[in-house]
Amino acid sequence: MKTARIYQRPKNAMQSGRARTDLWMLEFEPRTAQQPDPLTGWNGGSDTTNQVRLGFPTLEAAKAHAEREGYAYHVVPAPERKLKLQAYADNFR
Template identity: 55%
Template sequence: MTARIYQRPKNAMQSGKALTEQWILEFAPAEAKRPDPLMGWAGSGDTQQQVVLKFAEQADAQSYADKYGIEARVTPTPPKRLKIQAYADNFK
């Protein structure tokens, strides 16, 4: 059972920073999704894909994975880059 630990990125439609401080532990899919013969929806028998655990700190998520024997890899958060620009620069 493998998992991925990462910090939730800011949504492109979001200007605030709500929920971006949380660390997420998500399990990797164990089997491929296949279309349902009746409805055509994609699905699988893997219920671990539905589990998403949220933690306040990266260390908490890592210790949870270690405690339960989950092989987890941490995806580091990319650095935040700000493009400082004045409104007058649009008219240069």
Template identity: 50%
Template sequence: MFARIYKPSKTAMQSGKAKTDRWLLEFEAETARRVDPLMGWTSVDETASGQVRLTFDTREEAVSYAERHGLPFRLDPEHEPKAQPKAYSDNFSFRRRKPWTH
């Protein structure tokens, strides 16, 4: 089984950054997902690829776990979003691109 180690990005549904401070180790599926002919549900034959998700406090802990158990892994780099400085007074600036509307 091939493992992927990454730090999740924040969800698009909320503005908070909950659950983005830990590193995850997930297993990638070796076989393709298939559709059950009776119910139409998507399923996979192996449990580890879709249901096993290990969390670690640091990247080094996740890498050492994978090496200790002999798991081949891919380490995705950590992505830090760029801070966009904003000021409330920019809403009323004369250089505003769009007109102010309510």
């Protein structure tokens, strides 16, 4: 049985906007550990399900898809937003 992880996309640290952070992603857990390739040294494996990422508009839609396809899943809660409130005048204290 495939195991999936459902999570909400985090905000990109390199951008100030919050675009596409409302999407819920379904991502499969790797079945086997990745092995280094002896020739190139790159990590890889025979499991291609770790390349699949599905996006859903709501958490309920992601759960419904996982249940319909027979996947075991767990939901990773969204990180709590931390607001750092400061005024421009605080730069000169």
